[in-house]
Amino acid sequence: MDLFSSPAFVEEVRAKEIVLRAYQVDAVNQLRRSAATGARRLILAAPTGSGKTEIGAHMIQLNQKKLSTAWFIVDRVTLVDQTSQRFFSYGIDHGIIQGGNRLTDYSKPVQIVSAQTLARRSIRKLPDLIIVDEAHCEYQSVLDLIEEAGSARVVGLTATPFTSGMADHWDGIVNVTTVNKLIAEGYLVPLKIKACVSPDMKGAKKKFNGEYEEEEAGQRGITIVGDVVHTWISQTRAMFGGPVKTIVFSPSVAHGAELCRQFADAGFNFQQISYLDKSDTERDAKIREFRKPDSSIDGLVSCAVLTKGFDVPDVLCGISCRPYAKSFSSHVQEMGRVMRSSLDTGKTFGLWLDHSGNCISFADDTAWLYEYGVDSLSDAQKKDSEPREPTEKAKKKHFCGQCGMQIEPMAVSCAACGWERPNSNTIQVVQGELVDFEVSAKTSFQPRKGLRAECLSDPKSIWNAALAYCMSNTRKGEDAARKWAYGIWAGIYPSSKLPYGLFDVSCRPNDVAPDAWNLIDREVRRFRKGSKSARSAA
Structure with a gap:
């Protein structure tokens, strides 16, 4: 029997429709307005759990009413079936372009495409709409397709548009919403983060891209595996009354195997999945079992395969064992796996056990992203360019x-x-x-002791005000104005660093509030008065 003729499937499709949230509707409208100005390739930046796939599916449904064709490109083979199930549930008839897939049918107006398969095949009939999931994972085959399909509208979906070069490959960005807003609205849950014992990564070998070499990170991490197991047992007991469904992010296969062994010795079933798995069938079976509400698997240990797009809302705990030198995006993606809400389980928070030091290394950048989101691609791509250390x-x-x-x-x-x-x-x-x-x-971002202005609670607006003030009060050029502005901002928030990429952000003088301007002016006068007094004393 054909899948679409199954009574059970028809009933499911009829019962489910895409009802967009208010911020999702606004995102679609922003995309339309940007497209009307001539922007063909647009990034839709939205946090994990904000419903990027639903926005994409909605756009495809609108596209079908125009009898147009659409491709939805995923960056991992494991996400093809997951996306296909979502599309079927919304009644979107589609084919799949992936080696050996039983749903391969090029005649369908909608196709779910594996980026890896796209690199190996030449397909002549190009779509009218291209939606790229996890667009920060840039594949040359996808960039070539976007270039070749010159008349197609292109939307890239991502929570972390920090990859170098994205500003050159896309025409603009739409910032959908922020993590903090989604938490306030109940679409995400907050994390209770525990900074735990972590391996010493001083002097660790790094790869050509500046990240730690996996095997060495794994070997150093093995020395604290006992702490990882003990901490998980004690903290899940304290927070939840006992073991809960958990995802572990491991730096290497050897490290993951040792974790599984020590968890087993303690009486818990943790299963590893990695990029070295020989059998997709075995990996899929583990994931299917893990998705069950009453899963026999206590935890999945992931080595570079569950960082993105893995959706199991009832996961209550995440363990970070993979230290990152530069990859802020990976850190954010990993934490997002535990922040999805789950109405069925009454989930109110997620527990994050950090055995990598990442939550300290990226603390200020994470806080800034959660509060403000992403402003521009040119600024965002700097987030993954500079090394940080706890x-x-x-x-x-x-x-x-x-x-x-x-x-x-x-x-x-x-x-x-x-x-x-x-x-x-x-x-x-x-x-x-x-x-x-x-x-x-x-x-x-705490202001200097003694400063009490209400505008200080928004450090981003203070930076913009400092930029506007300095640019309008210097004759030495923009570079000098930015350095001056940074000095002012650092004097206001002396214990914080300006987040990566913000130094070069475009100034928005029309957005400066009077109280913020007055604050900057008082700071400048205070500094000049202090300098004058020092010179007089000398």
Whole structure:
């Protein structure tokens, strides 16, 4: 029997339609307005869990009413079936362009296409609409297709448009919504993050792209596997009353195998899936079992295969064991796997156990992204270009050295236990002790003691105001104005660094509020007065 003639399938399709949320409707309208100005290749930037696939499916349905053709390109073979099931549930008839797939049918107006297959095949009939999932994973075959299909409208979907070169390959960006808004609206859940013991990566070998070499990261990580298992047992018991469905991100196959072995010794079923799996059938069977509400698998250990597009909403815990030197995008994608809401389970938060140091290395950048999203491709692509490392300064900024609870960056003492920050530049760090960490722009970007203006709660607007002020009050050119603005901003937020890429962001003078302008003006006058007093004393 044909799949579309099955009574069960027809009933399911009739019962389900795509009902867009308000911000999704606004995103589609923004895409239309941008396309009307002549932009053909547009990035739709939206956090994990915001419903990017639903937006794409909705656009395809609109496209079908015009009797046009559409391709939805996925960057991993494992996502073909997942996307196909979603399309079937919405009643979108489609074929699949993937080697040996039983649904291959080039006559269908809608095709789900594997990027890997696209690189191996030459297809003459090109679509009118191209939607590229996980568009930050740029494949030359996809870029060539976009170039060849010169009249097609192209939309790239991604939560992390940070790949170098994207500004050259796309005409613009639509920022759909932010993580913090999705949490406030109940579409995502917040993370309770624990910064745990992590391996020492000083001097570790790096690959040509600046990331840590996987096998060496794995070997260093193996030394703390016992801590990983012990921490998971104790923290899931404390947070949830016992073991919960978990995803582990591992740096190497050997590291993942050792994790599975030690979890098994402790009485828990953790299964590894990796890019070296010889059998897709075996991997798919593990994933299908893991998706079940009553799965016999306690956790999946992923080595470079579940970072993106993996949707199991009832996952309650994530464990980060893969340290990143530069890849902010990978860090964000991994955390997103645990932030999806799950109404069926009453999920109110996700637990994130960080054994990599990534939550400290990328703390300020994460807080900024969650609050503001992405402004422009030219700025965003710098997020993955500079190396970061977890430092004692970052630990001192975010964590209490006594009880391990989060502490406000500018606070003298901990509100939970009364511990006072030491006067020296060091911090007490207890091996293996857990510390709480909150991803928030309000806690990460604290103004200098004594500053109380309401506008200070929006550090992004303060940077824009500083830019506008300096550009309008200097004759030395834009570069000098930006350096001056950075000095002002750093004086206002002395414990924070300007997030990567923001230094070069375009100035928006029309968006400067009077109170922000006045604040910058007072800061400049204060500095000049201080400099004048110092010269007089000399």
